Amino acid sequence: MKEEDIRKHAFAMPVHSPAYPRPPFRFVNREYFIISYESDLDAVRAVVPEPLKVEKPIVNYEFIRMPDTTGFGDYAETGQVIPVIDMDGRAASYTHAMYLNDEGPIAGGREIWGFPKKLASPSLSVGGTDTLIGTLDYAGVRVATGTMGYKYTPLDRDAERAGLGDVSNYLLKVIPHVDGTTRICELVRFHMRDVTVHGAWEGPAALQLFAHALAPVADLPVRRVLRAKHIVADLTLDLGEVAYDYLASHEVLKLVNR
Template sequence: MTGIAQFSKFSFSQPYGPGQLYGAPPYSYRNAQSITAVFTAEGTGIGDFLPPGVKVADPEPLALVTVSHYPQTAFGSYNEFWLYVRVEFNGERFMYCVAMYADSEKATAAGRELWGFPKKMAQMSLRQEGGQWTFRAARPADNCMLTLTFIEDSAQESGMRGEISLPTLSLRLIPHFTGEGEPDIAQLLATDNKKTLRQSALGTDERRCGRAHISWISTVADPFEPFVPKKMLGAWFSNYDTDVPGAYALVHDYKRKA
């Protein structure tokens, strides 16, 4: 009988064999361009997005959107955006991943299968024109569900970076093989992705603060009403390199505890 170790020796991910979509982490990212906008959210209904035991950490929910263009990665060149909310689980604070979208098949599959990130495919772009950065994400193609604009206007570091510099929490949820009953896997995972800022021609770190505006258009499949910004708290642009690891901790195993 073939041992379970034989699978990973030949093929790391689905599908088994030569057609696998991605290999094992870490995954290199170089010259990444990202804009992060932090805000308090309207909040009504956020609990519906959170797994059992995970609760919003603040009376006024603290959320963030990060939009990115990755010109060089282990998955090829692609775009992505994330939506996080600050939460608590068993007395510890995390940034929980509520939604994530990418325009890369490989990155979408890896995010869902390895970490349980709620990734979906979308069409998106990030560009700079006339001193303003504009990011748009559409799903389906004729529905621009997210527009984020950003203008640099401050050399000062945003105090909000410390507020959201927490491990990422995600739920890895694999349904029961029959399609009925309790899931086969239900795990809360923690991930911490360290980034190294690139240097400008002047020898300064490539992080610049500014002002951002976020506009959502919700659909039944992508309901963003609870995350409409109530107050913008800070925004910044970053240009960095990173090597994305796998999850570093199993925070909670719902199956084992049950």
């Protein structure tokens, strides 16, 4: 390969056959099952990076099914998203943990935005005739089970669209150098764009989290389930921006302290 060709075509690994296409990515009929629960305030604060702030011990456990995604195909994911206050004093979300069953979005999500994705076996389906069921298995062990009454009460679609599209989302992106030191350590901000909500419902729900050494979702324990909702929507995962550079701020701090 010539140097010019490398610079022109290289955007992802491996160069000769990237694990994912170029973004952005469009999701059609993306299905969310979100259980909001009260957890332990100290435990939640311990996993949310500064300068984001936690005011309440609330965690959103999400099961998501993506049957039609440009470049990624049909897959599922699950994980924990924490409501926070960002540097501008606005309500936002911080994605703490994610578990997927598809290589492309794991690689692309981690390398581009810094999504905290690991390979596992999540699922989202309807059980029997009246129960929405979300599960997570890691290495053959059940880690999470969520259930909800199927389409019990309709929710306002415009309000749910605003909740998906108008809120800033944050990630902690870490990429090592070839010598094992940290090359990139950034707080990344991103948004969902062009959101269309096809349906939204709430209903009675339950959530169980089980201890696992490599999928520690139970480290944010369930004290009380607050509410649950089921949303079907189309949306685009937009490109992100660096909201805070931890390495740059560290260098500035060292200069100030000299």
